[in-house]
Amino acid sequence: MTRTLVVGAGSAGCVLAARLSADPGHEVLVLEAGPVWPTAAQIPAALLDPGHLPLGPESAVVWRYPGNLVRGKLIGGSGAINGSYFIRPPATDLAAWSAVAHSARWSYDTIARYFRELEHDLDFGTEPGHGDHGPIPVRRVADPAPFSTEFAERCVAAGFAEIPDLNATAEPMRAYGRASAPPADDAAGARGHARLSPDRASSGARSRGHAPVGFGRVPLAMSNGQRRGPALTHLYPALSRPNLTVTGATTVTRVLVRGTRAIGVEWSRGRERGTAYADRVVLCAGAIESAALLIRSGIGPERQLRSLGLRVVRPAPVGRWCTDHPEIGLEFPGQPPARPTAALEYVLELDDLELRPYTPAFTPGLCRLGVALMRPESSGELTLTSADPAVAPRIDQGYLSAADDRERLRAGVEIAAELFGLRPGSVDDAWLRGHLGTSQHLSGTCRMGPANDERAVVDEGARVHGIDDLMVVDLSIVPVPLSRGPQVTVVTLAAAIADLLAM
Numbered sequence: 001m002t003r004t005l006v007v008g009a010g011s012a013g014c015v016l017a018a019r020l021s022a023d024p025g026h027e028v029l030v031l032e033a034g035p036v037w038p039t040a041a042q043i044p045a046a047l048l049d050p051g052h053l054p055l056g057p058e059s060a061v062v063w064r065y066p067g068n069l070v071r072g073k074l075i076g077g078s079g080a081i082n083g084s085y086f087i088r089p090p091a092t093d094l095a096a097w098s099a100v101a102h103s104a105r106w107s108y109d110t111i112a113r114y115f116r117e118l119e120h121d122l123d124f125g126t127e128p129g130h131g132d133h134g135p136i137p138v139r140r141v142a143d144p145a146p147f148s149t150e151f152a153e154r155c156v157a158a159g160f161a162e163i164p165d166l167n168a169t170a171e172p173m174r175a176y177g178r179a180s181a182p183p184a185d186d187a188a189g190a191r192g193h194a195r196l197s198p199d200r201a202s203s204g205a206r207s208r209g210h211a212p213v214g215f216g217r218v219p220l221a222m223s224n225g226q227r228r229g230p231a232l233t234h235l236y237p238a239l240s241r242p243n244l245t246v247t248g249a250t251t252v253t254r255v256l257v258r259g260t261r262a263i264g265v266e267w268s269r270g271r272e273r274g275t276a277y278a279d280r281v282v283l284c285a286g287a288i289e290s291a292a293l294l295i296r297s298g299i300g301p302e303r304q305l306r307s308l309g310l311r312v313v314r315p316a317p318v319g320r321w322c323t324d325h326p327e328i329g330l331e332f333p334g335q336p337p338a339r340p341t342a343a344l345e346y347v348l349e350l351d352d353l354e355l356r357p358y359t360p361a362f363t364p365g366l367c368r369l370g371v372a373l374m375r376p377e378s379s380g381e382l383t384l385t386s387a388d389p390a391v392a393p394r395i396d397q398g399y400l401s402a403a404d405d406r407e408r409l410r411a412g413v414e415i416a417a418e419l420f421g422l423r424p425g426s427v428d429d430a431w432l433r434g435h436l437g438t439s440q441h442l443s444g445t446c447r448m449g450p451a452n453d454e455r456a457v458v459d460e461g462a463r464v465h466g467i468d469d470l471m472v473v474d475l476s477i478v479p480v481p482l483s484r485g486p487q488v489t490v491v492t493l494a495a496a497i498a499d500l501l502a503m
């Protein structure tokens, strides 16, 4: 019997724990900092409404960080409070990941089976490349909100192709619609073009071999009007297994390392303190807290560890690199629906730009169109300023430090403005910075890569370099910016690693 201790019952932790405990030869203990309701039926209904993100100041189920960063703090993690958007990464993201990791394990050919296996696509499940037996129900809204419909109509009027299935990644270059004849003089594509032009946007995408350009209904992880995060699809159905224990309200404060081997963790629960031992420790605490935990455990940049008064267990570039999707929110008068079905029902994909017509009112009486840069060149850094677990890490997103990022985001804002006939004024660098927000997709703080990669923290199998029996399995190990929201990627990653551990 192998005893695995999983830290965090978030998106990755739920999938990993459920798949691993399917084998009675594995005993799995999950420690989660947030609430764990004994049964799925006891989860408050408001947390299951996919049209509402429980992030307000009164919310007791989020971690909060400077810069408006939040993360889910409950069984299901961020996947239990997110927008339910469930779009697969294009094959080119996986090729880039494989190249950085020096491993075919993360190539599209290896990974695509998990896309099929994990989903039950209620619209396209029987189509090639899809699944109709998986635990995660996926569907697109049938009756979009007025703002979503207006967005789609404006995309059509502007000449953008409609992509019926945004998850049709089996042949990623297929869905170009009418934007099929790029002008010969255009090599830059979506980058740097202020003028609204689907031909230009798509030709750039195609010339670099990336995902299709066009708009479509968002595949959503929901069914019967409820958000179906990984706690509901994976962990709750497994909870009755005798070899799986999930304990809530328990915060892991440190990984215990003897010599070069992880042997367990220290935890706190209110005033109570304790230790738990295992054959293997897997951090699934998310891109912020997994990195913070490693550093607090003495695995991190040496100078930082010394300045915090921490013993150096293993020098490692934890937190040295991270990426996110910077996002501009354009707001203008309009009436968002009182009860939207989902927070985001349509998107327009322009290679590495994503335009998002949100249905909830972020500001009363205003509609919001998000413009996100999906593959930024700029990267950020996470550092600890205190060894005290109660002190949040410092996260410098490094947004828009690369001039090319500013140009591309500026082009996206101008395309969005033209789509809705808005006049944002001069979109200079100061304007961009003044309107900048986050998509809440931070990743890469414990980057994957070979041991000789000076930015790598874990190897291609998610094992921390230099420390035996310690792994990180969550969004923190993804070593490249993702062209789409990360939820499909993180559950896929967890499923693939669970299979690796089960072998």
Ligand SMILES: Cc1cc2nc3c(=O)[nH]c(=O)nc-3n(C[C@H](O)[C@H](O)[C@H](O)COP(=O)(O)OP(=O)(O)OC[C@H]3O[C@@H](n4cnc5c(N)ncnc54)[C@H](O)[C@@H]3O)c2cc1C
Pocket (backbone or CB within 6 Å): 007, 008, 009, 010, 011, 012, 013, 031, 032, 033, 034, 053, 055, 070, 071, 072, 073, 074, 075, 076, 077, 078, 079, 081, 082, 083, 084, 085, 086, 087, 250, 251, 252, 253, 284, 285, 286, 287, 289, 290, 293, 439, 440, 441, 442, 473, 474, 475, 476, 484, 485, 486, 487, 488, 490
């Ligand atoms: C508000 C919001 C909306 C989003 N919307 C979308 C979307 O619509 N589509 C999309 O693709 N992506 C979306 N994302 C991103 C996506 O949800 C996350 O990237 C993904 O869930 C990350 O999974 P994870 O397993 O890495 O971390 P998480 O799901 O955040 O899980 C980490 C878990 O670890 C627990 N934990 C942390 N530290 C400790 C500790 N020390 N001890 C014990 N437990 C601990 C946490 O409480 C949490 O449950 C959104 C994110 C947010 C925050």
